[in-house]
Amino acid sequence: SEEGASIAQRFAQLQEDNFRAIAIVMFAQYVQGGSFGQAVRMAEEVTALARSCAAGASDNPECLKPLDRIFLDTICQEEDLPWLSECCAKEDPERHSCLLSLKNSSRAFTSPFDSTNAEAVCKNYSQSPQPLTAHFLYEVSRQRPFLYVPTILAGAARYEETLKSCCRGTGAPTPDPGECFQRQAPKVVKPIKEDGLRQEHTCGILEKFGERTLQALKLAQISQKFPRADFGTVSKLVLDVAAMHRACCRGATLDCMSAREKILHFVCSHQAILSSKIQQCCEKPLLQRSECIISAENDDKPAGLSPHIRDFIEDKGICQQFAQEKDKHLARFLYEYARRHPEFSAQMLLRIGKGYEELLKECCRSGAPESCCRRGEEELKKHIYETESVMKSSCDIYKEKGDYYFQNELLLSFTKKMPQLTSAELIKFTKQMTTIGSKCCQLSQEKLLPCAEESLDLVLGEICRRHLRDPINPGVCHCCSSSYSFRRPCLGKLEIDESFVPLSLTPGLFTFPEDLCTNQEEKLQQRKQEMLITLIKYKPQISQAQLASVTAAFATMREQCCRQSSPGACFQTQGPELIKRSEKLLSA
Structure with missing residues (x-):
């Protein structure tokens, strides 16, 4: 869809049910303090306008307004939302920024499933299923005001499936809908939580380390996924994806959606030059495409790709290139290196890129860059060996000890590093790390590193965001803020936190219930x-x-x-x- 598709085009493209659902999400995310009734009323109002515009009410000036403005006007015309009046008095784009600044994502996430009241839920469902789904959309959206719309809609579809299977009358298949809800709830809630975490993670990187780091990360990931694509195409995608995250992390729901859509359109209409592995994804309905492409496997490397990239080390004009177009030269290196190494994690590729940058800085000063650069190859081999052996030895311990004892090893290590965390937090984080062991350690050598380090990066990101909310200690502070790609090795090297005063032995310290x-x-x-x-x-x-x-x-x-x-x-x-x-x- 082009920038600022009209409300009629959007309505025709999404169809009424999707349009209404997205409107509910949008209003609940922007007006978190509003009631369910208000969200539905505003959504109905906008949907009715869209319907009449699509039916050709071309003389109505409202139909020509940008979609964003229609939504914001609707919010600002709604009665009984006094806390928005200050924002609503401003002109756009200030009005929009002001409303975005009110979004608050620190609320606890409560499951929208009510298993205690399952009989009543099923009775309502049999009478009219629509309002239940709308209520699900409203609840999830106001608790997660930054979450991607497709994630919420996919959750709502799974929720409907669950209602359908758990509420099949009180006949034989499921005599107890409450028990059925409890069993099925994780299928609905887990993807929402995981997606939310992934998104917070990306926004955390953008906020803490800036756009250049996020672009480098996306460059590594996209080059690995589409190794046949040329540098220009990959660069375009990287810039578009980073800009999309900027809109999504601000919470600009519609900008986020349309940016995502443009990228999907570009990727799916350029499959021939990008990848042979995404055809099935591109045939799916629009709202399911991006999830599919993200989890699709990397394309095969092009046949004639040389295993080494000697030009970056041996070329005579290398220092001149580096001096003239530093970022472009480093980006080319990262692209060429990443597309050749699907078996490395993106974080490791960034560390290698950083090492290459340091090497050039040093060698181009020395006057004899060729011999100096060859030394860099030794450094590189050492780093690759170190990373691979850390992961391998962790997996060896995991395979030998199993879940419980492996988690205890991690508890020993992390309680020493971060004794300020509560028991519940330490158990939660080390449990997540143990799950990574069970998921990644059984994979082949070339899949192990991307699986382990990418997953670990999510957990460490969560620890670092916890540190931002409530500082843990100086060591964690240093690792969480100095460099994104070195975050894992840095936290790994932390020893006992010397600033921590050990607990004293009071009568209640150890109890034996x-x-x-x-x-x-x-x-x-x-x-x-x-x-x-x-x-x-x-x-x-x-x-x-x-x-x-x-x-x-x-x-x-x-x-x-x-x-x-x-x-x-x-x-x-x-x-x-x-x-x-x-x-x-x-x-x-």
């Missing part, structure tokens, strides 16, 4: 992990041997007490004994 005897494995593991975290916060310098002794002593006591008729009483006498013995052991 009766539920340690539970036979629910998961609950017990969480209890033990919470105790492990407290132990490390109390003795950050604890050695592996000391930890093993304390753990063994605890296991023995737990076994003894859980065999007793009243475990609680046993823990009350044995617990303090264990603490005394451990204290002695730890001070040795």
